[in-house]
Amino acid sequence: MYHSPIKGSREDLRVDGRGCEDYRCVEVETDVVSNTSGSARVKLGHTDILVGVKAEMGTPKLEKPNEGYLEFFVDCSASATPEFEGRGGDDLGTEIANTLYRIFNKSSIDLESLCISPREHCWALYVDVLLLECGGNLFDAISIAVKAALFNTRIPRVRVLEDEEGSKDIELSDDPYDCIQLSVENVPCIVTLCKIGYRHVVDATLQEEACSLASLLVSVTSKGVVTCMRKVGKGSLDPESIFEMLETGKRVGKVLHASLQSILHKEESLGPKRQKVGFLG
């Protein structure tokens, strides 16, 4: 039997039985890498993403002396798909990193809490994204993983001591568990809506992405505020479709945030004794 993604999407029935607004089963696990300040691994169908966050001391940027900053690096490893061999994955990596910079704005993370002493020291969070396997819908999975990793990030508490000569010394707290936890309430997640035939679908597989000529990437916060919008793909979109896709993106985004928040809190409440699955599960 031949299944057509285009005909199916008209009747709200996709090849794998999902509706147009349903996500595949998402598996999220945090604290998978021990050398980082925070990490998370997300499996969305066949898409596998690993994100590590490292907090390092840096100098604040010239135009924002009271804030810390985030830097995103995306690495498309050759194991994800053969096209990423050598420099092949660089373009996609840069595109994803640029999108991540765009979706994070002033209200996503409280950057002022990352400042240690204005103009001199601040925390710089280096977010490294590693694409382990590519199974469609990369942007959504990456944004979920980044949010989970930032939730898991623990930044050591430091104090600035000033002695008589005026020179400053930074003192790290003795207790290794005395950390600042970031609030990720306003961190957005990306929802990619692919236009297939006359309708649009959320969380497209590789097969569905191949049928889609144009997609709309919407970045939504848990309150339904849109922080970024981008049209992706070789085709064009009708203005009315864009308005519809925006509404769907907001609706789906809010549900996604609610489920993610509840899962992350549940995992954290299990405490350090929880069973870690890691890479063998």
Add this chain to the structure above:
Amino acid sequence: MPGDHRRIRGPEESQPQLYAAGEGEAPAPRDPARLRPVYARAGLLSQAKGSAYLEAGGPKVLCAESGPRRAEGGERGGGSVGAGCEAPAALSGRLLCDFRRAPFSGRGRDAPPGGGEERELARALQESLEPVGRLGRYPRAQLEVSALLLGDGGSALAAPLTAAPLALADTGVETYDLVVGCSLSRAPAPAPAWLLEPTLLEEERAAAGLTVALMPVLKQVAGLLGSGEGGPTESWAEAMRLGFEGCQRLYPVLQQCSVQAAHRRGAAAPL
């Protein structure tokens, strides 16, 4: 000037003195839907197959297009989202876009070319041009479009989005329509209103920005890029409608420019 230590020995980081000056300036209130006067001319470079120059108030952009020429490289598909089963590259032409800012285009001296922002804007330009060109008619061919921003006066992406299809049409490549780009910005609270074609000052203070690229005759959106604190979806939708209307109003100027260029080419051709 970050990075360029081979040519110039200087400090690692520097900033222009304009940072301190002009802090108290507020942008003058104006009609939110006003468009700046546009000057467009196609077919001005002798060495490029097709070219266009566009000046829209502040931003000045020069676009050149070369090709179609034989595509290089093997069957490797491009870096589109979710690199997966794409149609073989040989079946349709490829469009390569390059976006550069001249070092003197902005207020401070910019970083050397090839930075992340330029690649992102080149990608946005490519995604907006692909729907408009009939690339299926040029198999195994490659079209190279390069945009050079000579002056940034706000709306840096919208001007190349408008000039590049003019250059493409000037080459004689078949296109479905022209593309018109328009940019908007949302002023910060207390009066969050969307302004069409922001000036540099309005853009710097903006809470959110949006650039739309519309094919005016087909009424299809070829490109869309927006980010910032734009508020709820209704606010973004209102901004898009304002942008589309602005694009429709700009279209007759570009149509006339294209026709004039065709007349000039026709008159210059030997009989």
